[in-house]
Amino acid sequence: MFSKEVAAVNTTDTSLVDHSESSLSVDTMNMAPPVARKRGILSNSILKRFAVNVASLFSLHVANMLLPLLTVPYVVRIIGPERLGLLNFSQAFVAYFTLLINYGFDMASVRAIAADRTNKELANRVFSEVVVGKSLLWVVSTIIFGLITYFAPEFREHYWLHICTYIGSIGIVFFPVWLYQAMEKLGRVALFNMIIKVLVTLTVFVFIRKPEDYIYQNLSLSLSQVVISIIAFSWAVNRFQITFSWPAKAQLLKRFRDDSTLFFTSVVATIYAGSNIFLLGIFSTAYNVGIFSAGTRIVGIAQAFVSLALNQAFFPIVANAFGQSQEKGLNVVRTIFFPVTLLMILISAGLWLIAPIFISLFYGARFEDAVIVLRIVSLLPITLGLNSLLGVHTMLSLRMDKAFFRVSAIGSVVSLTLNALLIQRFGHIGVASSWVTTEVFVVVSFYVYLRYKGVHIIKLAYLRDAVTFSKNQLATLFKQ
Template identity: 65%
Template sequence: MVSDQVTSAVETEQETAKTLSRATLKRFAINVVSLFSVNVANMLLPLLTVPYVVRIIGPERLGLLNFSQAYVAYFTLLINYGFEMSAVRTIAANRTDKALVNRTFSEVIAGKTLLWILSTLVFAGITWFTPDFRSHIVLHTCTYITCIGVVLFPIWIYQAMEDLGRVAMFNLGVKILFTLSVFLLIRQPDDYIYQNLSISVAQVVVSVVALYVALRRFDLTFTWPSIAQLITRFREDSTLFFSSVMITLYAGSTVFLLGLLGNAYDVGIFSAGSRLEGIARSFVSLGLNQAFFPIVASAFGSGREDGLRVVRTTFFPLVAFMTVVSLVLWVIAPVFITLFYGDKFHDAILVLRIVSLLPILIGVSNLLGLHTMLNLRMDKAFFRITAIGSVVGLALNSLLIQKMGFIGAAYAWVAAEAYIALSMYVYLRSKGVQVVQLAYMREAISFSKNRLAILFKQR
């Protein structure tokens, strides 16, 4: 009996090793580093200007900058629709099918273009006819320019092809130049709009360069799709779109709701407190997940058990890493806030310590939802869970922001994420899918040691 268990464990590890081969892990490591550099360019580089900028513009204008970004994020959401996740899932499992890759590429670019036109009309109408928005129309327009980059930036094609190194270098180089331009442009409080303008222009430049390289590198051909093809694409990706809407309603709307129910100071303090957590989470949630998703999708393409084996083996190392990240955020909160933002932002320390729980919660929900439920084609269940979670998040935000301000917003966000992670776990178990199994802990430790040894072994 013991011999059979040992043999089964060895066979399981061998199967996992086949799925996560040395070449796959090396490619994964390169893509993680590449995606991390993209996120560093997008989030950390602007942060480097914070000690200089916030001392000139103050908490209120910082709040306006972040409120504008939260406002434009809704249009970014509409433009992305659900195309990118669906496209990665399709292309990652069919990379050798040239016709399918080109058709998917064309449908995504065309769909984003049409949604950008719609978004621009809606943005212009809301911004002009709403007095509060019109009073900051220049700021919002500067921020909205980034939506052009959202249409053109083909990070999803690089992601599906597991080839993110080149676009990361372009992104990093251009963002460095435009971030440094902030020091030249912001000289007095009213210059604060240049912060968002520089980020937007950088995004557009990077997107154009990345699209050009993708067309050449992957030999892509764009053909405007037929109406029938576009309708099919919109219909197939609608569930992922509405799931993204639900996620944004409870996670991305916090700053927006603070601006509506609170004041600019609340927005500034919350934004300062959640910024470092956002950077840490971007490495794990965006970096690791985006690089890992094509690997998991490919494994699920080989078979249900192959995909689940990869997810189960990954769970415990991921949770352990996330726990370390959260602990570090909690410990360094006072030092980080004081160093980067100054004494005026002392209230942001508590915000950072509350949201330091998010890397663990979001990491688990991403593994259960994005990697497991979506690859098992449980799209509707994923939508239902995120929809209910968004209602919970919005209700908590509306209640707690009015009573506790930015502190209430932080508690509401953590509570909503905890609800979603728990709901996904319960749903998967109800369907006989047990991602969290203690039996896999020993295998995960053994496998991780072996794979790391192989990955860094000298030739």
């Protein structure tokens, strides 16, 4: 999934210098405005645009959710837990190269463009820098990938699988999801994602007929991503009238320097949130990886939907509000905080309840051990929602990048320590417990730091205002 002085944003500067951490004290500014005042912050036009984005994302994400689930009972009964573990291990391995290619460009670019999306010169410059930067990093990551896959025996054993998975990294270079996000045109992104899922679903039923065909699962996903990414790239250039120009060396180096904090934050966040399957595959068995993957599959789908709504549809609105003033940005976050938290609690409770039914229906008796995994990780939608609201939308929008990085780094240490203690003894259950514990630690740390800086997001007064405001806005929207 930032940079500005406390009072205003310099929309042409994507510097990640932390200007606010030493002097920020928000609560002293009487930051609990009445409902009437909030109506000017989330106007009807803004809420309509947000509602349209979320509605299109939701409807298309339902299809994205259902299509892969259609293939699960078919695929897992053919390939079994071990090969399912290999597929997910390969994806976790390639995810590190995806992280390198993204670098931190996506979030910083959304923040820069969304704050002043009518500035064509800014959009052209950022677009050119990001595309060239990602292309250079793809070359570097390909060299590293080739060396590891060839010289490390445990990777060379399944090198064709890893190559099939890595092909999809080309799509990371060309899919400008960050541009769609900044321009608040996320319905198109959801449509492209749905097309990918349809293509993958069709190829799975065609090509996977025996256990040895499992490799085609990742290959079909990679090829679909590449094709759709190129289409999305071309459409974005024409739709947003982007003019590409090769950036100067000094300009490109500045982009790398400015976005470096976000890159290292992504690295440490990936260590505690995205390395569970990879570490389990290295220090345990493919069976444990398969069981863990099955238990976390539906939670991953729920998390993806939350990410679409909060980090893609909502983040540009927050960035634009903070671009106007710190007060407006915080009021937007406070308005949405309690409804989002309640929704996440309901999702987590639902996942806990349906765990036995879901595993039995979609995976069968061989995956019975995945039920306990699913019930443990059913808490993750709550932590993801709170992480987004407190960390991404609040801390990063207030330019608390360094503090965000420090908390994420400590979370990585906590995750690695817990995994070292729990993997060999408890396997998939240990990794699931480690993941949830680390996420809770990170969310609590975000909250404590914000309180320390005088930023209060959670108060009973804000709850009353949020309820009243939401009722008024929903009534207006439905009436119109």
